[in-house]
Amino acid sequence: MRTRDLELLQQSFDVLIIGGGATGLGIAVDAATRGYRTALVEAGDFAQATSSRATKLVHGGVRYLASGQIHLVYEALHERAVMLRNAPHLVQALPFVLPAYKWIDLPFYGIGLKIYDLLSGQSTMGPTSFLNRKETIQRLPNIATKNLCGSIVYHDGQFDDARLALALARTAQDHGAVVLNYVRSRSFIKTGGKITGAIVQDFETGTELIVHAKTVINATGIFVDDLRSQDDPSIPRLLSVSRGTHIVVAAAVLAGETAIMVPKTPDGRVIFAIPWSGRVVIGTTDLAATTVEMEPGHQESEIEYLMETINPYLATPIHRRDILSVFSGLRPLVTGKSSKTSKLSREHHIDSSPTGLITVAGGKWTTYRRMAEDVLNFAIKGGMLPGKPCQTDAVKIHGAPTSGAPIAGPLFRYGTDAAEIERLQQSDPQFAATIDAALSFTFAEVVFAVRHEMARTLEDVLSRRMRALLVDAKAAERAAPAVARLMAKELSASPDWAQEQVAAFQTLASTFYLPK
Numbered sequence: 001m002r003t004r005d006l007e008l009l010q011q012s013f014d015v016l017i018i019g020g021g022a023t024g025l026g027i028a029v030d031a032a033t034r035g036y037r038t039a040l041v042e043a044g045d046f047a048q049a050t051s052s053r054a055t056k057l058v059h060g061g062v063r064y065l066a067s068g069q070i071h072l073v074y075e076a077l078h079e080r081a082v083m084l085r086n087a088p089h090l091v092q093a094l095p096f097v098l099p100a101y102k103w104i105d106l107p108f109y110g111i112g113l114k115i116y117d118l119l120s121g122q123s124t125m126g127p128t129s130f131l132n133r134k135e136t137i138q139r140l141p142n143i144a145t146k147n148l149c150g151s152i153v154y155h156d157g158q159f160d161d162a163r164l165a166l167a168l169a170r171t172a173q174d175h176g177a178v179v180l181n182y183v184r185s186r187s188f189i190k191t192g193g194k195i196t197g198a199i200v201q202d203f204e205t206g207t208e209l210i211v212h213a214k215t216v217i218n219a220t221g222i223f224v225d226d227l228r229s230q231d232d233p234s235i236p237r238l239l240s241v242s243r244g245t246h247i248v249v250a251a252a253v254l255a256g257e258t259a260i261m262v263p264k265t266p267d268g269r270v271i272f273a274i275p276w277s278g279r280v281v282i283g284t285t286d287l288a289a290t291t292v293e294m295e296p297g298h299q300e301s302e303i304e305y306l307m308e309t310i311n312p313y314l315a316t317p318i319h320r321r322d323i324l325s326v327f328s329g330l331r332p333l334v335t336g337k338s339s340k341t342s343k344l345s346r347e348h349h350i351d352s353s354p355t356g357l358i359t360v361a362g363g364k365w366t367t368y369r370r371m372a373e374d375v376l377n378f379a380i381k382g383g384m385l386p387g388k389p390c391q392t393d394a395v396k397i398h399g400a401p402t403s404g405a406p407i408a409g410p411l412f413r414y415g416t417d418a419a420e421i422e423r424l425q426q427s428d429p430q431f432a433a434t435i436d437a438a439l440s441f442t443f444a445e446v447v448f449a450v451r452h453e454m455a456r457t458l459e460d461v462l463s464r465r466m467r468a469l470l471v472d473a474k475a476a477e478r479a480a481p482a483v484a485r486l487m488a489k490e491l492s493a494s495p496d497w498a499q500e501q502v503a504a505f506q507t508l509a510s511t512f513y514l515p516k
């Protein structure tokens with residue numbers, strides 16, 4: 001499949017997209033479903049950078065309401081409904097409790113959340129309501145009860161970011177696009193001063209390939225400025241980046257299926273504690289970052305900040321020893337007037353250079369589909385593509401059941417692909433076993449990831465096809481040797497390959513758990 005796709009890449013395309021995160025993959029789905037000949041290259045794995053490190057919310061953004069960005073909230077709420085409709089196996093509604101420890105907080109936040117619900121109109125995920133003290137404790141048995149008056153419950157969406165990215169890649173392929181991970185765009189090809197393609201390099205073999213395209217789109221997230229300066233070294237930077245860090249703890253910390261929203265942190269932000277993938281994700285920080293890098297790491301002060309902010313809301317506070325994983329991502333924020341990154345706009349930005357390179361940056365995961373639509377309409381308006389209408393409002397994402405309810409059970413996130421994994425589990429008792437006692441993923445999922453989900457490295461499997469690294473970094477590290485051996489067999493790779501993969505993964509995993 002990969003060999004065939006690398007060959008197909010050497011054709012002429014209408015659209016070449018550089019970057020396989022939420023933004024680029026969304027554009028690939030949109031372009032392919034409009035009927036353009038489409039190619040996408042991703043330097044690493046799909047969603048390896050920012051798009052696998054989100055707080056996992058599909059949301060309008062309650063806090064943007066407070067800052068008066070009504071248009072942004074309204075647009076995102078619309079997109080939330082589209083995502084739920086088209087990817088019900090990866091996006092679900094989730095109740096959030098905003099606990100009130102002062103009576104005044106109930107009407108104060110209640111009005112805002114009622115407006116949030118009103119803005120979502122028909123696409124509401126559930127009504128906003130008030131709970132008294134007793135009802136709040138019933139819902140969240142581990143909530144801190146001292147001075148608790150009651151709470152407000154509202155609803156938003158949550159999702160599996162890396163798996164949605166992969167499902168978008170597969171949707172684009174289902175509609176005829178050529179989509180490849182581990183292929184980096186190295187330089188642009190220019191004819192008469194205009195970009196007409198790119199020279200790309202296959203990471204695995206080092207081979208360079210020429211890809212011709214009418215339109216080239218720079219969707220490289222935090223790296224957009226690198227490509228812009230490849231095109232024009234004198235161009236000013238577009239982005240500021242800020243780091244957001246999350247900690248992951250056991251499900252018992254919330255003891256239920258309801259999230260907590262902390263409406264105002266000491267630095268004027270909001271943070272969440274969210275049940276996700278059998279654990280609780282707590283985040284996020286917002287710290288200006290100076291270097292743009294794939295693995296931004298975290299600072300000790302961020303861990304302290306998250307624990308200090310969430311612990312007053314918990315009857316049993318969390319300690320460092322409870323933290324199963326720490327993950328951080330960099331937000332691509334379009335530089336604005338404020339020097340505080342938390343104040344920079346989350347709206348997206350699209351521009352084109354005199355050579356015709358289209359750059360898209362900013363935005364949110366939730367608005368990926370709208371960003372894609374805007375980018376392609378921008379190209380059409382600029383005469384770079386023939387006009388074709390956007391279809392994605394109604395395009396089902398790979399794995400979505402065509403009718404009826406989403407697939408239930410532990411493999412629900414695979415949607416219609418769950419049947420193949422069940423078949424693998426039944427075909428061999430070894431495949432039915434879990435990869436580690438602390439994790440619910442099975443070896444059948446490893447085989448499936450290699451055969452059908454373009455997984456090329458141990459990290460692809462343990463971090464993004466299954467979310468082992470994020471839910472329990474030490475358990476993922478323990479599982480690494482057995483998973484690597486099975487992958488080596490599936491990929492016809494040598495035992496040395498497996499050992500190298502394990503060593504690289506251990507180095508990475510050690511940055512996801514805290515030293516004792």
Ligand SMILES: Cc1cc2nc3c(=O)[nH]c(=O)nc-3n(C[C@H](O)[C@H](O)[C@H](O)COP(=O)(O)OP(=O)(O)OC[C@H]3O[C@@H](n4cnc5c(N)ncnc54)[C@H](O)[C@@H]3O)c2cc1C
Nearest residue numbers: 019021022023043049050051055057185220221244365366
């Ligand atoms: C901490 C945090 C929490 C967030 N939480 C949420 C949330 O809960 N909900 C929400 O809606 N949004 C959230 N966001 C925002 C959302 O995650 C981002 O807006 C989105 O993921 C950005 O996607 P992207 O495709 O633009 O960038 P990326 O995901 O970074 O993708 C860019 C890709 O380009 C590739 N690339 C770079 N250079 C090249 C090259 N030369 N050739 C080929 N490929 C290249 C990179 O490898 C990378 O994979 C959050 C962001 C952060 C940082």
